[in-house]
Amino acid sequence: MTRVLLAPDKFKGSLTAAEVARHLATGIRTRRPDVDIVTVPVADGGDGLLDAVLSAGFDRVAVDAVDALGRPVRTSYARRGSDAIVELAAICGLAQLAGARAPMTATSRGVGQVLAAALDDGCTHVVIGIGGSASTDGGAGLVQALGARVLGADGYDIGDGGGPLRGVATLDLSALRRRLRDVRDVRLEVAVDVDNPLTGPHGAAAVYGPQKGASAEQVRELDAALTRWADVVADAVGTDHRGDRGAGAAGGVGFAAVAALDARLRPGVELVLELVGFTEQLAGACLVVTGEGSIDAQTLNGKTPVGVATAAQKAGVPVVAVAGRCLLDEAQTKEAGFDAVYTLLAEASSEREAFTHPDTLLHRIGARIADRLDDFA
Numbered sequence: 001m002t003r004v005l006l007a008p009d010k011f012k013g014s015l016t017a018a019e020v021a022r023h024l025a026t027g028i029r030t031r032r033p034d035v036d037i038v039t040v041p042v043a044d045g046g047d048g049l050l051d052a053v054l055s056a057g058f059d060r061v062a063v064d065a066v067d068a069l070g071r072p073v074r075t076s077y078a079r080r081g082s083d084a085i086v087e088l089a090a091i092c093g094l095a096q097l098a099g100a101r102a103p104m105t106a107t108s109r110g111v112g113q114v115l116a117a118a119l120d121d122g123c124t125h126v127v128i129g130i131g132g133s134a135s136t137d138g139g140a141g142l143v144q145a146l147g148a149r150v151l152g153a154d155g156y157d158i159g160d161g162g163g164p165l166r167g168v169a170t171l172d173l174s175a176l177r178r179r180l181r182d183v184r185d186v187r188l189e190v191a192v193d194v195d196n197p198l199t200g201p202h203g204a205a206a207v208y209g210p211q212k213g214a215s216a217e218q219v220r221e222l223d224a225a226l227t228r229w230a231d232v233v234a235d236a237v238g239t240d241h242r243g244d245r246g247a248g249a250a251g252g253v254g255f256a257a258v259a260a261l262d263a264r265l266r267p268g269v270e271l272v273l274e275l276v277g278f279t280e281q282l283a284g285a286c287l288v289v290t291g292e293g294s295i296d297a298q299t300l301n302g303k304t305p306v307g308v309a310t311a312a313q314k315a316g317v318p319v320v321a322v323a324g325r326c327l328l329d330e331a332q333t334k335e336a337g338f339d340a341v342y343t344l345l346a347e348a349s350s351e352r353e354a355f356t357h358p359d360t361l362l363h364r365i366g367a368r369i370a371d372r373l374d375d376f377a
Helices: 017-031 049-055 109-120 140-145 163-167 174-181 204-208 216-237 249-261 268-275 278-282 304-314 330-336 351-356 358-371
Strands: 003-006 036-039 059-066 072-080 083-087 125-129 149-152 168-172 187-192 264-267 287-295 319-326 340-343
Touching: 003 017, 017 036, 017 049, 017 358, 049 059, 049 072, 049 083, 049 268, 059 109, 072 109, 083 109, 109 125, 109 140, 109 174, 125 268, 140 149, 140 249, 149 163, 163 168, 163 216, 168 216, 174 249, 187 249, 187 268, 204 216, 204 249, 216 249, 249 264, 264 268, 268 278, 268 304, 278 304, 287 304, 304 319, 304 330, 319 330, 319 351, 319 358, 340 358, 351 358
Parallel strands: 003 036, 003 287, 083 125, 125 187, 187 264, 287 319, 319 340
Antiparallel strands: 059 072, 072 083, 149 168
């Protein structure tokens, strides 16, 4: 039987990855009801990560935490056996703030609270997806939630956010280390999709601060505060991680996870493909269909569709991509690993239709893909 594997990412602001896959499957079946369709929604470690792993058989575990503004929220992580998946974006991400911005005081404390809950529940392998952060606090909130004390010169705990880090004097990790020692064989992995260092012109504040509401002056203040924080952390752990690739991810959560929690940073799509069993699902497929809302220059920098295409190519399976729009030329789409690209804009009668009726347009694209399946089989 002909087998097609659907592995799209979300169409941000429009459809979840699972919805994209469902609509494509509907379209394929209108032409080829005989086809065996397998859906494996994927993500890159940002928003959509929990949805992807829940679709792969993980269970949702509800917990209490705080958002980036310190407000109580009811959130969750995903669990399967001793594995836990934590999505920062769903806890203290920018999308949770409904337009509010607090560039100097937003905190990553919530993600630390959910990580603590997973460890307390007996999980020994935790993956934290850190895309979509609202804070630039160097991961100080993360480690505070696990027992670390971030102290000013007066010996008192400093306030939340990146701004107060300009006054940090001491990092006390003793309680955090005792907590982690109590968890045997704990393994922490962090899914990242950027490689920025913590500080400097390509660091967390300079590159991502403005989208979190920081003015030019606040960017300078935050970078100086993160520099001070990096000095203090290096004194506490004996190694300077500010220049590590990915240290600047999520406003410095990547930095704190590596420096204080001995976590390993990994490309988000690589981790997610492992978690959802992509390689196992690929067996016997004649075609993989992936995609995201916009296929553009950022896609070439290791975004989800390229990660899917790379894994499929290793198995000798052709790949087509589906997107709202495609800004790459033919040579670039080949470089990305796509044998063809289908877009909502090309299928729609207007740009408005592409946004208002993506389901119908995906049905049509699914039918077009079905008509070409014999070319791939």
